Structure formats: structure tokens, C-alpha cells
Amino acid sequence: MTNTNDHDGGAPPRAGVEQVQRIGSWKVTMWLPLDSTSGNPREIRIEPHEAGDPQEVARGITTTVLRQIDTAAFAEEVGSLAKLAHSGQQAVESFRRELASLPKGVSDEYLAVLSALYVRFVNAGRRAPAQDLELWTGTKQATLKGHLRAARQRGFLTKVEGKPGGQLTDKAVETLRGINVEEVRQP
Template sequence: MTNTNDHEGSAAPRAGVEQVQHIGAWKVTMWLPLDSTSGNPREIRIEPHEEADPQEVARGITSTVLRQIDTAAFAAEVRPLVDLAHAGQQVVENFRRELAGLPKGVSDEYLAVLSALYVRFVNLGRRAPAQDLELWTGAKQATLKGHLRAARQRGFLTKVEGKAGGQLTDKAVEILKGTSVSNVRLP
């Protein structure tokens, strides 16, 4: 089982839980998006197993194979992961609510919080911190990149040439102490 998947031929990876079962000559892949409210698979893909006997594959998928697909085991196994994803989504929603409570516009408070979140993602080794910021703030990446530029210009975030990174400045740390957003659990 994995936390994300990357279906062959799909446009982009989709966040979800995937489980593979081997039933006779068949590989049965069940998938559930992380935003699902149930534990039952949303998609089931059946394809010949790599080591399958060609004669068995030629007979096709039978009702016996379909009856052996254990969706109950899948649901039981993914429930903790779905619950964890929902808890994570609640943290993001709490963060957005606190962010909305800051002074409107590109305020010093907003830039300090955005800088702190950006530094956190960079320190976690995230390859595309702007994508993570988009998820957490709800703002578009292009807008966020402009805001990060403004944060650097206003002295909240140091600059690193040629790559993602930087550190919070003392100015940003002082502003963060006075915001309610600093009390919200970050990733």
C-alpha cells in the first residue's frame, strides 16, 4: 500500500491510497483519494499480472476473480490513512482561517507568516515549496512567488542565490511573536 500513486499515462500523480491484490493471473489495483469520506475504493483496475500464464489471461476476467476482490480488507487497511489525511486537512483549514484573520493585503504579518511557512518547507527538504504554499494558503504559486519576493525586499527572509531557501530574519521572528498564526501547528 502507498500514500500516493502515479498511474501510468495519467496527467499527474493523484493523492490517494492504493493497494494491489494478486488474484490468479490478475493484478487488482484499488485506489481511494485522500479526500474520500468512505474507506471503499473509488477505482478498481484489473490487468494481467506480470508473471501470469498467457492461457489464463486469454480466458479473460471471470466472475470468480471478481468475487475474490476483497474490498472489505482494503477499507479496513486504508481507514487509518484516510483519518490521518482528514486530520491533516483540518490543520490546513485552521491555518487558512488564522491567515485570513491577519490584516488584509500584503501586510508585514502576512509576509512574516508566509516566510516562516516557506522556510519550514525548505528545511523539510521539499523540492517545490511553492506548491506546498499553494496548498496551505489557497493562493496561486505565481502570486506566492511575488509575495516571497516582497518578503525578501522588506527584510523578512534572506536570499539564497539560484535555489529555494533562505532564513527568517530577526524582524520576521519579532512579528511572528505577535500573530495568532504562530500558534497553529505547521507541517
């Protein structure tokens, strides 16, 4: 079983968990998206295995092959991961509600929280912190980049030339102290 973020052709990337089983001359791939609340696969793909018997492949997929697909083992293995992903999604939704409770618009409070979250992602070594911000805030990356630019211009976040990064300024720390931490929890 592996975590995947692969995709076909021009389709957008899909985050999920997949497991591959070999049944005779067939490769069976089961996939479950990370936002799923069950452990059962959402997709099952059956294709000839690279080392499969050409004669068996020529006969096609039989009911014998279909009966051997072990979705129960997949669900058992993935069930705890699905629960973890679901709880993670609940944390994101809770953060979004709490972020929405801040003063409307691009307020100082919003910029301070956004800057703190951004710095947290950068310090955690995230390669694309703007993507993480998009997930956590529900705001498009282009808009978030503008908000981060505003945070730097208003003195909440320092600038790092040519790459993601920066540090919270004293102004940001003071603004964050004025926000009830119970209201806005960071991931």
C-alpha cells in the same frame, strides 16, 4: 500497499494510496485518494498480471475473479490512513481560515507568516516548498513566488542564491511576536 503520486500520461499527478492484489492471472489495483473520508477504494483497476496464464487471460475477467477482490481488507488497512489524511486536511483548512483573518492584502503580518511557513518547509527538507505553500495557503505557486520575493524585498526573509531557502530576519520575528499564536498555528 504504497503511497503513490503516479499518473497516467498527461493527467495531473494524483496523491493517494494504492494496494495491488493478485487473483489468478489478474492484477487488481485499488486506489484511494488522500482526501477521502472513507477507507473504501475509489477506483479498482483489473489487468492481466505479467506472469498470468495467457489462456486464463484470453477467457477474460470472470465473476469468480470479481468475487475474490478483497475490498474489506483494503478498507481495514487504509482506514486509519484515511482518518489521518482527513485530520490533516482539516488542519490545512483551519490554517487557511486563520491566514484569512490577517489584515487583507500583502500585509507585513501575511508576509511574516508566509516566510515562517516557507522556512519551516525548507528546513524540513521539502524539495518543492512552493508546492507545499500552495497546499497550505490555497494560493497559486506563481503568486506565492511573488509574495516570497516581496517578503525578501521588505526584509522578512533572507535570500539564498540559486536554490530555495533563506532565514527569517529580526523584522519577521518581531512581526510574528505581534501576531496571536493561537490565531495562526503553523503546520
